[in-house]
Amino acid sequence: xxxxxxxxxxxxxxxAARNQVPTVPDDLMARxxxxxxxxxxxPTRAATSSLLAGILDMIGGWPSVGGLAMAGVAGLWFxxxxxxxxxxxxxxxxGTPVTxxxxxxxxAYFTEALTDG
Amino acid sequence: xxxxxxxxxxxxxGVILLAYxxxxxxxxxxxSARLLPRVLAQATRMLADQAEAEDVAQDAMMRLxxxxxxxxxDEAQVxxxxxxxxxxxxxxxxxxxxxxxxxxxxxxxxxxLSAPARMQENARMRALSAALADLPxxxxxxxxxxxxxxxxxPQIAQIMDISIRSVESLTARGKRALADSLGKxxxxxxxxxx
Numbered sequence: 509x510x511x512x513x514x515x516x517x518x519x520x521x522x523x524a525a526r527n528q529v530p531t532v533p534d535d536l537m538a539r540x541x542x543x544x545x546x547x548x549x550x551p552t553r554a555a556t557s558s559l560l561a562g563i564l565d566m567i568g569g570w571p572s573v574g575g576l577a578m579a580g581v582a583g584l585w586f587x588x589x590x591x592x593x594x595x596x597x598x599x600x601x602x603g604t605p606v607t608x609x610x611x612x613x614x615x616a617y618f619t620e621a622l623t624d625g
Numbered sequence: 626x627x628x629x630x631x632x633x634x635x636x637x638x639g640v641i642l643l644a645y646x647x648x649x650x651x652x653x654x655x656x657s658a659r660l661l662p663r664v665l666a667q668a669t670r671m672l673a674d675q676a677e678a679e680d681v682a683q684d685a686m687m688r689l690x691x692x693x694x695x696x697x698x699d700e701a702q703v704x705x706x707x708x709x710x711x712x713x714x715x716x717x718x719x720x721x722x723x724x725x726x727x728x729x730x731x732x733x734x735x736x737x738l739s740a741p742a743r744m745q746e747n748a749r750m751r752a753l754s755a756a757l758a759d760l761p762x763x764x765x766x767x768x769x770x771x772x773x774x775x776x777x778x779p780q781i782a783q784i785m786d787i788s789i790r791s792v793e794s795l796t797a798r799g800k801r802a803l804a805d806s807l808g809k810x811x812x813x814x815x816x817x818x819x
Contacts, residue, residue, distance in 0.1 A: 515804060517807075517808075517811055517814075517816040518800065518803060518804045518807060518808075520816070521749055521750075521752075521753050521807070521814075522753075522772040522773060524746060524749060524750065525670045525750060525753060525772075525773045526670070526772075526773060526774075526775060528666065528669050528670050528750065529662075529666055530662075530665055530666060530669050530675070530678070532661050532662050532665055533679070536661070536665070536679050536682065536683065537657060537661060539683055540657050540661055540682075540683055540686045540687075541653055541654065541657055543683065543686065543687045543690060544645070544653035544657065544686070544690045545653070547687065547690035547691055547693075548645065548646075548648060548653070548690070549694065550646060550647050550648035550694075551648050552648050552650050
């Protein structure tokens with residue numbers, strides 16, 4: 509056993525925790541993908557990677573698209589190949605600004621006052 | 626699961642999430658392969674319990690799928706959002722744990738026995754998790770994000786939606802409190818006193 513000061517031994521514990529890199533079990537991945545399938549409200553479409561690949565190849569690929577331009581590229585994609593049910597959604601995204609509570613019901617967690625800050 | 630290769634490999638998480646929201650049939654596989662390992666690792670480090678960590682990981686990913694239709698790519702990063710969700714889910718779990726205190730965990734580890742290294746490692750991780758459970762939630766989150774996930778103070782400030790000064794205060798106080806509570810059990814956890 510090693511002789512450690514309080515901070516040294518705590519740093520040892522932190523290091524050991526950081527080294528915990530669990531493998532994702534197959535059944536957990538299956539459950540997550542199953543949840544994704546049932547939560548996906550839009551009709552399932554074939555992968556759009558080939559279409560988007562063609563568009564972005566013209567402008568030099570993802571590394572050349574930075575920051576806010578990313579949203580524009582996504583909008584370009586939606587504009588080029590929108591599914592039938594997308595038109596209303598894109599009108600909201602590209603047209604009148606819509607305020608969205610990004611964090612949804614996770615706000616329910618922020619109940620503790622910042623008195624310990 | 627082997628991560629899907631090919632076109633999506635350089636795409637930002639948020640764009641793939643938008644594709645998922647529009648019904649793309651491959652987006653969920655790409656995002657899950659990319660995000661689930663880190664989400665599970667974060668939960669495992671805070672909770673030191675495989676079953677609970679898996680529950681939190683699945684819950685966090687479900688929240689991601691549900692928020693996908695409302696995701697604003699130019700306002701946030703998926704990784705930042707997920708760090709916050711997992712941290713909150715973990716502190717919820719820590720708060721609800723009943724009956725298992727740090728004293729009980731430490732007493733269960735007898736340093737006189739030549740415990741296999743793995744058992745001692747597990748006991749140390751459970752003790753760390755129990756000590757985190759005794760901290761105020763914001764301190765526990767800040768300490769975990771800083772010292773278990775290795776994030777910078779600006780990153781933590783963004784995740785917790787607080788100032789960098791608040792992060793520094795929370796991590797300093799939280800680390801001090803952990804040293805005090807765990808220090809009483811150093812010998813039981815396999816560390817000699819000076």
